Amino acid sequence: MIQISTSPGQVWEVDYRAADSIDLNGQPFAWDIADLGEGRFHMLHEGRSYNAEVVEADYATKIIVLKINGQRVELSAKDRFDLLLERLGMSNAATVKVNELKAPMPGLIVDIRVEPGQAVFKGDPLLVLEAMKMENILKASADGIVSSIKVALRDNVQKGQVLVQFA
Template sequence: MFQISTAPDQVWEVDYRATDAITLNGQPLAWDVADLGEGRFHVLYEGRSYNAEVVEIDYATKNIVLKLNGQRVVMQAKDRFDLLLERLGMSNAAVAKVNELKAPMPGLIVDIRVTPGQTVQKGDPLMVLEAMKMENILKAPADGTVSTLKVNLRDNVQKGQVLVQFS
């Protein structure tokens, strides 16, 4: 289950399971999605047609930027752990010092934009991971200094593999 928001007053509960349909706020989501490739999709929902494009996904902060019919939409996702921490008043616990960046999914390193010793700020691009025919810019999860690069250009990586270590 995820909670997706586009503004403080626009929040949706999205539940998906491999064997069941997707639900939106507890109701089955009746939609038709066609993958057009390279992060582009055509969606039919409630008799309306939408062109959707994935512009950016930041796995560390769970922020997603889409273009829906040419209009930019920024979404924030919270999983059950984020919601639990929030309920316990510990939502800032995830802001703790980050010592490494791990691959969010398996893929191929197609660009490395930092070197050991380089100081980075949260959100700075570190490298580009190609996965499922899409290029994903992996960004610094926090301010820090790159101590070690654990991968090289054109390396295949697995989900959870350490890519960069910070000091």
Template sequence: MFQISTGPSQVWEVDYRAADSVTLNGQPFAWDIADLGAGRFHILHEGRSYNAEVIEADYVAKTIVLKLNGQRVELQAKDRFDLLLERLGMSNATAAKVNELKAPMPGLIVDIRVQPGQTVQKGDPLLVLEAMKMENILKAPADGTVGSLKVGLRDNVQKGQVLVQFT
């Protein structure tokens, strides 16, 4: 189960077991989706047609930016563990203790937007990782200072590899 939001007033509970078994707020959700390649999809739902394109995906922060029928939509996902930590009041405590940024998937570093010694705030872009023909902006998981960069421009990285060390 995921909780997906596009802002404080728009929150949905999404549960899926397989591609053909999706519920939205506890109700069955019937749709047809066709992968057009390069992060583009065509969706049919209740007789309406939608064109979707993944603009940005940050798998660490669980955020996705889509272009849906030409309009930009920012999604934030929370899984059951995020929701549990939030209920226990621990969500901010874990973010404050981050010492490093690791690669969420294998890929190629195509842009470095910070330097050692630079102060960053949570959500600031640090690196751009190209994976599966998509550019993913990796953002600061918490406020801090960049201690060192463990990668260089055009480096190939593996999932879980340390990219940025914070002080």
């Protein structure tokens, strides 16, 4: 079972066991769907025809943007694990906003790969820190925008020192 919601606050509970057996809010949902390719579909439900196109799909955040009969619809899906985390008050645990990157150990800044105003994504390299004769690439732990760089090339830094701040 998953829960699907839209931004105005409409929520549906969807239970599916197979492509031909779907319950919507506890009631059987009869539909006919044809895959037209490239993220486009044609659906029939209760005698009405719908054209749907997947505009954007972010599987990490479980947000899908569709265009249904020309109208944009943003959907957010929650599986049973997301719903459990929400019931336990831990729903925001996976979406922690990172405000700064700190030095994990003392060392020397040997490369700076970003600049203020640059958008970065989780896993993007930010700086190279040389420590104990080894180069360590420090990467973004989340998506964000670099607001300032608090170090310069060849600076010696201490453990815990702020290296990069994010907007």
